[in-house]
Amino acid sequence: MRVGVDVGGTTVKIGFIDKGEFVHTYAIKTTKTDLFDNICKSIKEYAEENNITIEGIGFGMPGHVGNNYIDRLPNIGLADFNIEAHVKKYFPNVIIKSTNDANAAALGEYLNEHKYNSAYMITLGTGVGGGYIVDGKVVEGFNNNTGEIGHMVIDFEHNYKCSCGLSGCLETVSSATGLVRLAYEYKNKFKSNIDFDNITAKEVCDKAKEGDELACRVVDFAMDKLALAISYVVLTVNPEVIILGGGVADAGDFLIDIIQKKYQQYAHYAVTNLNIIHAKLGNKAGMLGAAYLW
Amino acid sequence: MRVGVDVGGTTVKIGFIDKGEFVHTYAIKTTKTDLFDNICKSIKEYAEENNITIEGIGFGMPGHVGNNYIDRLPNIGLADFNIEAHVKKYFPNVIIKSTNDANAAALGEYLNEHKYNSAYMITLGTGVGGGYIVDGKVVEGFNNNTGEIGHMVIDFEHNYKCSCGLSGCLETVSSATGLVRLAYEYKNKFKSNIDFDNITAKEVCDKAKEGDELACRVVDFAMDKLALAISYVVLTVNPEVIILGGGVADAGDFLIDIIQKKYQQYAHYAVTNLNIIHAKLGNKAGMLGAAYLW
16 A cells, blocks of 8 residues: 655644555644654554555655755754655665655646646645646656746735745745735725734635725736746646645635636737646645655 | 758758767758658658668757647748658658757757756747757647747836737847847947947847947846746756757857856745756757657
């Protein structure tokens, strides 16, 4: 059986998968110490209890990982960490693979669709992540930075400082955080019923659906930049489908319709006919993708 | 032996290649009628005279081509044209492949370097073309539009109309044509020794090297947009090297230095260390790449 592990900032999701189907999923807490020991012990325990033979374990990590090696992942307290060496102590004879969480989710969604040759997934969450899949394989890139499209410098109007050090990155406006940031920016400029004491990206999208002026301006700006970024991705690698995931994308067809319309303004005539679809697996995508890294 | 054919608007370059080395190259005129008949007859004649067995023929075409089929190439007067069916009449038993000229050139340069796993070539000529090579293969994309980065809408300042119908495309400012266009735009704004009666992109670059104020402004703007586009390409697919070709790139290290400096302003910290190199094969790249499409 395959095991897919989706390591997040607060929980680690673990899925046992057989022939593409989830047999069992559960979550454990992300601990600041002994994280991989805890994960491995938990997997070993469940596998022994249920008499499961594990073929391999794949990990989706919240950040940069190359060749099963973690350089630095401050948010989960790991640095100079060799995943394979560590997991081998518990599972000496299984396949061990890893990638970043955006790639894992992209592969999971790609496999779930199983009708496209190539897919570029864009995840609109706290940040904006990307993952590129061709022929069922993650394209990691030269130094595993394929998909870092959240850091395209694209907003020269607000030019917000990004956590990466640059300014005007796509994720400063088009992520969940970005939508809220823009709402505050427009607070005194447009009429609105938004409850700023409890504001979330979902609230902004919901209000935009109702026609709230401020919310509409926010969504309009954020999706315009996202559509422009999508046009860049399409001209660069011409994927068969763009898959939109993450919390913001849950706003559904409402958002996809806006993005499609905006995209047409930037689309070269040869690629106007672009598939943009929703991610469908939600928070299971990362586990599925991680389990199919080999 | 392999034959690589680089079809241009005025001449067709034909190369006979053995184990990666050019054995013989020559050119014939691009004719508006019977183009492929003329090409095939010429190849057949040379092969027979020299007792050469042809393994396959590859074509680099000046425009969109998919599965050996040309939908429409107005500049060379071809439409609804099946390359394979046509060439098979003269060479029933050889391999026949085709791609667009930017892809062919990219593959040729990639093979010539033979030390990178992936390369993204950008050609700065009349327009701006691109070609993406991974593991020695052209990445054509879903409908053969990979590399159309010349049509990234990226200049919101001048917003020049592009031949594709959009405005503000990269090639409206960063191509050879773009440099001349910008020079005219800045003509009455900055001091200059440029001879506008004989202006070319090369002249603009040469003057910029000498410190001519107008020429420097032109190069600064055009290479800023190119560097921004490169940052988008790198974040999208993270290639090992960017290869710059085409007439404008002949300005050499002078230009690469400017692009590298500009690129650093837009580069995410994980990809600041980017290889940007010159194309080295000049107008032979297309033939070599075309001959290695299989």
